[in-house]
Amino acid sequence: MKKFIASILLSLAISGALRAQGYVPTEENLQNRKEFAESRFGIFIHWGVYSMLGDGEWAMNTKPLTYDEYKHLAAGFYPSKFNAEEWASLFKEAGAKYITITSRHHDGFSMFDSKVTDYDIMDASPFKRDILKELSQACAKEGIKLNFYYSHLDWGRNDYFPLGTTGKNSGRPEGGDWNSYLNFMNAQLTELLTNYGPIGCIWFDGVWDKKGNSREELENTWKLVEQYKLIHSIQPGCMVGNNHHLPVFDGEDMQMFEKDLPGKNTSGFSGDSQVSDSLPLETCETMNHNWGYKPTDHDYKSVETLIRYLVRAASNNANLLLNIGPRPDGTIPDEAVERLREMGKWLDKNGETVYATKGGCVPEQAWGVTTQKDNTLYVHVFEHSDAILVPIKGNKLVSAVAFDNGEKVPFTQVSEGIVLSLPAAAEGTIDQIITLRFKNNL
Ligand code: FHN
Numbered sequence: 221m222k223k224f225i226a227s228i229l230l231s232l233a234i235s236g237a238l239r240a241q242g243y244v245p246t247e248e249n250l251q252n253r254k255e256f257a258e259s260r261f262g263i264f265i266h267w268g269v270y271s272m273l274g275d276g277e278w279a280m281n282t283k284p285l286t287y288d289e290y291k292h293l294a295a296g297f298y299p300s301k302f303n304a305e306e307w308a309s310l311f312k313e314a315g316a317k318y319i320t321i322t323s324r325h326h327d328g329f330s331m332f333d334s335k336v337t338d339y340d341i342m343d344a345s346p347f348k349r350d351i352l353k354e355l356s357q358a359c360a361k362e363g364i365k366l367n368f369y370y371s372h373l374d375w376g377r378n379d380y381f382p383l384g385t386t387g388k389n390s391g392r393p394e395g396g397d398w399n400s401y402l403n404f405m406n407a408q409l410t411e412l413l414t415n416y417g418p419i420g421c422i423w424f425d426g427v428w429d430k431k432g433n434s435r436e437e438l439e440n441t442w443k444l445v446e447q448y449k450l451i452h453s454i455q456p457g458c459m460v461g462n463n464h465h466l467p468v469f470d471g472e473d474m475q476m477f478e479k480d481l482p483g484k485n486t487s488g489f490s491g492d493s494q495v496s497d498s499l500p501l502e503t504c505e506t507m508n509h510n511w512g513y514k515p516t517d518h519d520y521k522s523v524e525t526l527i528r529y530l531v532r533a534a535s536n537n538a539n540l541l542l543n544i545g546p547r548p549d550g551t552i553p554d555e556a557v558e559r560l561r562e563m564g565k566w567l568d569k570n571g572e573t574v575y576a577t578k579g580g581c582v583p584e585q586a587w588g589v590t591t592q593k594d595n596t597l598y599v600h601v602f603e604h605s606d607a608i609l610v611p612i613k614g615n616k617l618v619s620a621v622a623f624d625n626g627e628k629v630p631f632t633q634v635s636e637g638i639v640l641s642l643p644a645a646a647e648g649t650i651d652q653i654i655t656l657r658f659k660n661n662l
Contacts, residue, residue, distance in 0.1 A: 243448070243471040248457035253473055255365075256420060256459060257500035258576040259317030260534050261567070262367070263560075264504050264543035266322050266511040269293045269329050269345070271548040277512030280327050280375055286391035287328075287376040294329060294344035302550025304354035308362040310552065314560035315567030317575075318365035320423050320541055323352060323412055325369070325512075326387065328376035333415070336407040339376065356416040365420040368412050370405075372442060373426030377401060384429030402443055406450055413454040421459040421474060422451055428464060435466065444469055461502070467494040476502045481536045501538035505529060507556050513545040520555045523562040524650045530563070530574065531600050531651055535589035537579040566650065573598040573623060573653050581662050582612050588651070595661045598623065601652040604645045611637040616659040623653035 245253070266277050272293050273279040280290040311319055324330045330340035332352035342348050352368070359366045374380045375387030381396030413419055427442050439445065448460050448471030459473035468475050475496045479487035481503050482495040495501065507526070508517045521529075526542065533540040544556045552560075567574065573591055580590025580597055588602040590610075595618075599610055617638055620629040630641040638656070645652045 242445070243452075245473060246452075246456040249452070249459065249473060252420060252457045252459055253500050256318070256474060256539070257537075259365070260539050260574050260577075261314075261316045261530060261563075262318040262320055262502070262539055262541045263311050263314065263316045264320050264369075264511075264541045265546065266325065266369075266513075266543060267351075267546045268322055268325050268327060268331060268512070269297045270325070270327055271513040271546065272297060274513055274515050274548075276510045276514050276545075277322070277325050277327070279512070280390065281387050284389040286389065288391060290327065290390075291339065291344070291376065294339065295346065297341075297345040297548065298347050299351075299546075299548060299550030302349075302351065302354075302546075304351075304358035305361070307355065307552070308358035308364055310557065310560060311359075311364055312362040314564040315571060316364065316542075316560075318367055318420055319355070319359060320367040320369050320421065321352070321355060323368040323370050324408070326371045326373045326375050326426060328371075328374045330408065332412065334408055334411055336404055336411070352412075352416055360417060366416065366418075367421040367423055368416075368419060369423045369425060370409065370412070371426045372405070372424055373429040374401070377404070379404065382430075385431045386429050398441075402447075406447060409447070409451060410454060413451060413458060419455055419458045421461055423476070424460070424462040424464075427462065435469070438464065438466075439469060445471055448472070459500075465489045466492050468496050468499060472499070474500045474502060476504060476541070477538070478504055479506070481533060482538050483536070501536070502541050503533050503536075503538045504541040504543065506543045507559060510545055511543050513547055513553070515547075515553075518555065520559065523559055523566075526559060526563060527566050527650050528602055531591070532584075532589055534574045534577055534591050535579050535584065535600070570623065570651070570653060573600070573655075582610055585609075585611070592662045595658045597656040597658065597662060599640070599654040599656060601642065601645070601654065602650075604642060604649070604652060607639055607641050609634075609637055609639050610656070613637055615662065618657045618659055620654060620656050623655050629654050 270277050270279045323332055333342045333350040334340045341351055356366050375390045378393055379396040379401040427438055451458055451460055461474040461476050463476050478489040480490050482501050485491050508520045510517050530540045544552055546552050577591035577593050580592045582590040587608045588600045591598045620631045622629055622643055632639045
């Protein structure tokens with residue numbers, strides 16, 4: 221009997237271990253990961269019926285409103301000025317290579333034509349235009365990849381039970397069929413992966429609602445392995461990412477960090493994450509202080525801060541997913557448009573030093589950061605001085621030139637590395653870039 225139990229335990233352990241490491245990405249998926257990592261800049265879009273309340277995407281929870289009070293907003297959601305082509309052309313002008321839009325946020329409203337709920341743009345709002353379809357077509361025309369944010373958490377549905385730690389005042393019943401909720405999500409994911417062309421990534425958010433759950437409990441509660449398998453079975457190339465703020469789970473293809481660069485935890489979301497050394501990385505950040513629309517939040521980051529953050533992300537091997545919160549009428553706030561255009565102008569000139577680069581082998585210095593490609597190190601100087609030390613040794617420096625005009629930059633090789641005598645930088649220079657070419661690849 222003991223032997224029998226032991227063998228059952230052993231086979232359970234083996235099947236657990238196999239399951240834990242069972243996912244093998246396809247070639248197509250690996251290619252998509254590579255292209256994603258090379259793209260370095262994406263636009264995050266938090267948009268939904270909550271934009272009408274002008275208080276961010278958590279408005280239902282923070283006001284608080286019950287779901288019954290909140291849900292009627294949808295009947296007034298008519299973004300009369302929404303023009304997917306204008307959006308896509310702005311994103312292209314900004315130099316972004318992909319967008320990640322909220323297909324459904326925690327309030328549960330689906331911004332697409334979903335046959336498995338009436339709480340969507342076709343049935344609950346008078347707009348009756350499939351926003352995601354229009355965006356998928358417009359982005360395809362501009363060569364911009366399309367990713368979908370998808371909330372695991374739902375503040376409205378009765379089958380979201382057991383309840384989690386948020387949305388407690390939404391009036392959901394103390395009972396509900398969790399399996400029905402899982403089936404609903406998988407049916408929606410199937411729609412998203414079937415009706416909108418190739419999807420770059422499903423960007424999950426919200427499993428953290430079930431606080432206190434162990435990794436295994438999270439995996440079991442949300443049936444992540446099965447869900448990820450479903451996604452990969454419909455579109456093997458589609459990446460799965462999950463903003464669970466934990467080390468990656470088997471079946472995930474990228475790792476994101478919220479409001480922090482990989483390895484940092486200034487915002488408190490990444491304390492338990494460990495930076496993956498094999499998956500592409502992404503940092504998401506707001507342009508002002510909110511993800512969803514808040515008209516009174518004019519505290520936008522400067523163009524300088526945003527560009528430097530993009531470069532810093534690249535120097536950490538990460539993309540920047542920069543958020544905008546469109547207005548309820550479908551337009552993008554002027555402050556955001558201006559900044560996107562300026563970033564585009566900068567990327568137009570300097571994109572070579574960011575796109576398809578890796579984090580430089582020289583870690584962040586007091587003067588700035590580095591990115592690299594083959595035998596080239598791009599030195600990004602944020603704090604100008606007459607001379608800087610680039611602590612890199614053991615590779616012969618062939619040339620050093622200013623990236624903007626190709627003029628030679630005098631250098632000396634010393635035992636600690638390379639000393640560059642920097643040319644003067646014009647007032648307001650955001651990033652003085654020096655290109656160093658070495659004999660051997662870095
Ligand atoms: O609760 C969400 C929040 O509304 C927003 O979508 C951000 C974006 O990273 N993620 C969650 C908080 O971790």
